[in-house]
Amino acid sequence: MKQPGSSLSWRKVTESKLFFPIVALALILLFDLISNPGFFAIQSREGNLYGSLIDIFRNASTVMLLAIGMTLVIATGGVDLSVGAIMAIAASVAALMMNPYVMAKELPPNLMKLINDPQFTFQPLWVVLAVTLVVATICGLWNGLLVAYVKIQPMVATLILMIAGRGIAQLITNGVRIQIFYGPYAFIGQGWLVLPFSLYLVAVVYLVAWILTRKTAIGMFIESVGINSRSSFFSGIDEKKIKLLAYAFCGICAGIAGLVASSNIKTSDANNIGLTLELDAILAVVIGGTLLGAGGRFSLLASLVGAVVIQAVTTSMYALGVPAFALQAIKGVVVILVILLYSEQARSLIRGIAAQRET
Amino acid sequence: MSEQNNSVLLVSMRGINKTFPGVQALANVDFDLRHGEIHALMGGNGAGKSTLIKVLTGVERPDSGTILLAGKEVSVRSPKHAQSLGISTVYQEINLCPNLTVAENILIGREPMKFGRIDWGGLNAQAREILLRVLGIDIDVTRTLGSYSVAIQQMVAIARALEIESAKILILDEPTSSLSTHETEQLFTVMRKLKTEGVGIIFITHFVDQVYEISDRITVIRNGALVGTYETQALPRMELIVKMIGRSITELDEMSKTKAEARKHISGESVLQAREFGQTGEVEPLDLDLHAGEVLGLAGLVGSGRTETAGLLFGLEAPDSGTLTMAGKKVDKFSPYASITRGLVLSPEDRKAAGIVDDLTVRENIVLALQVGQGWFNHLSTQKQSEIAERYVELLDIATPSLDQPVKNLSGGNQQKVILARWLATNPQVLILDEPTRGIDVGTKAEIQKLVLTLAEEGKACVFISSELEEVMRCSHRIAVLYERRKVAEFTGDVDEHVLMRSMAGGG
Secondary structure, eight states: OOOOOOOHHHHHHHHTHHHHHHHHHHHHHHHHHHOOOOTTTTEEEEEEEEEEHHHHHHHHHHHHHHHHHHHHHTTTTTTTHHHHHHHHHHHHHHHHHOOGGGGSSSSOHHHHHHHTTTTTTTSSSSHHHHHHHHHHHHHHHHHHHIIIIIIIOHHHHHHHHHHHHHHHHHHHHTTOEHHHEOOOHHHHOOOOOOHHHHHHHHHHHHHHHHHHHHHSSSSHHHHHHHHOOHHHHHHHHOHHHHHHHHHHHHHHHHHHHHHHHHHTTTEEEETTTTTTTTHHHHHHHHHHOOOTTTTTOOHHHHHHHHHHHHHHHHHHHTTTTTOOHHHHHEEEEEHHHHHTTTSSHHHHHHHHHHHHOOO | HHHHHHSSEEEEEEEEEEEEETTTEEEEEEEEEEETTTTEEEOOOSSHHHHHHHHHSSOOSSSSSEEEETTTTEEEOSHHHHTTTEEEESSOOOOTTTTBBHHHHHTTTTTEEEEEEEOOHHHHHHHHHIIIIIIIIOOTTTSSSSSSHHHHHHHHHHHHHTTTTSSSEEEHHHTTTTOOOOHHHHHHHHHHHHHTTTOOEEOOOOOOHHHHHHEEEEEEEEEEEEEEEGGGGSHHHHHHHHHHHHOOOHHHHHHHHHHHHTTTTTOOEEEEEEEEEEEEEEEEEEEEEETOOOEEEEOOOOSSHHHHHHHHHHHHOOEEEEEEEETTTOOOOSSSHHHHHHHHEEEOOOOOIIITTTTTTTHHHHHHHHHHOOSSSHHHOOHHHHHHHHHHHHTTOOOOOOSSHHHHHSSSHHHHHHHHHHHHOOOOOHHHHHHHHOOOOOHHHHHHHHHHHHHHTTTEEEEEEOOOOOHHHOOSEEEEEEEEEEEEEEEEEEEEEEHHHHHHHOOO
């Protein structure tokens, strides 16, 4: 029916990494629409938009941020288990810089009043953000160093920071959960500019990652290293630097996610910020079609959709009144479905259907 | 073994044909194995030895031909089926469990039971008895397999094959390639013992000395065709090497004309100089010169150090002796990246593992090294990439449906061309081509040979490595011969084939 080379052949559509995640998202949203016709209602208050759909995206923003960095790491054939812990470290660093006085044993009453003031911060916001991101980058570089130069298996190498990271986060604040009152910081996670501010952050990070990988040679090198590191070595690609870069970038993404998360809950809760989010991030990337373990071809956009899919499942289940504890089990079902969908059998089935559509 | 059985051949393969896309892997090959015989299977890389073994062990189905086992026609359906027919293979990489004990490895799945539990004492005693009886070796069977040398591990694999799978036909695929002299002797002792018990052994190796030490007969395969089967005693070494390497006069005239033409272009200007250049354990220190417009052939048997020399020149590892000078400048940085930026490239021997990046497209595979040379941020646009790729697809006549086809969908010959294109795109001064024609069809082979000569004509220097001597002789202006990781000779101009072969066999 269609000439070869036609831009919209079925084969091309079904083989795109975006195909499955978008179909999955559409199915979940369709399900929501049927079970609750008002699901898509969006209200406008003071020019800002609110609604379930917006909530899904807003709540997905931390996992989306993580998924962007995680995509690059997984594409090199690795994995980063420490992103949740890096989020906690970032939150602690940021909170400490805004409010180091909580560490003092006794506070003079006038200072007590001062730190509850939403105008008060010890360091200006840009310093807080810059230092936090530098610390997050160092965390990422540490992972990259262990994986690329010390040649420890990625899962083991990043497990070190995953375990130690929360301890480090606690050490930074001396075990105290620092409350965050500073208004501008709260805007990062809770602010609204028509749409939630965190979504703009996601967009910026995505754009940076896209330019970094698709407008330079880095993306191709990452894929090449993931697919065949020996051939890449023979072609002169510096595998170590590529991996170091991927883990460092993943660290930055986790740092930004940590800022968003701590801003959201107005505290540096080292025990809970980003807890098990590394698994959601990995799942998002896998739903996005990048092969965990093997690496290679990746799509940043597909990973983002993957993150939204996970959040959409969560939100839909809450909307249905499924209790929180049952949610993990349902996520398990999602994982099984993903594995089935990406299996060779399912792929050949879909290829067959696509081929039928083309004739 | 009863007497009348002895008169029947253990294995008789007749007229085996096997084609893979683009390659005739086996053409009408016959192969026999007698009772109590050690039969060496010889041939260069890609000659078809492993395909023949795969057909016998049920990994591949032949397109035509018959297999008779002890006189009965069989069709081997799978490796498991082959095992049940008494055919066992012990590979170079042992497929046992190194973290289990020797006894467990031998008797896994056949453990003696006592009161519904494994009888460990009985297991160990039985394993020890099997090793002693079958192979005549006495070792501590309660130690893990991994704690023993590769030779012992192979013997354990053999013991398991013979005792548990009751194999009558044993295939040893390059068993000695990682063994020391002493370990090889151990293995040979076992092989001789098995021989007296009537087991037929197919022995695949690249070591000519070992073939003469242990084998009764030799079958030589070249380019998928049977060259012949010979009694080892009646076949002089030189002749064996001639048969393995092969020669044909056809095409020779035409090619040498091109070569003579190309010789005019050799400027005499040295582009690459190696002095006392080597690395311990890989390549003995050697001297090598390369001139613009010249093709230097590297000849030698498999394992003679050709690939290692190529890798060392390309900077896969840093040398620990000698110097390398390129275009008058001493080289001090050794890495593929440094070499590529210097204008020295290597098309590696193992196309699949070290050449292509199979999920990347033809376009990306072609521009990969060029992009590496340009750096991370000086990105070639898709448009530019396509132009470059298009040019080389045309130049090398690469058969691909589109530039955006994953390179894994291409045939072996076309994949090889893609790798050549990758290197040509970097506009190198020196090309090292390690087995650029291996495993590809005759037509493409000739194309690549011509390409090499054309490149030389354009003033590039090439190092040409091939297991096929005729090819090396046809393409090279000068030939350096390696033997046991040493450079033993160098010949300029037309060289007598026999002289060359004697030199390859280590005879000066």
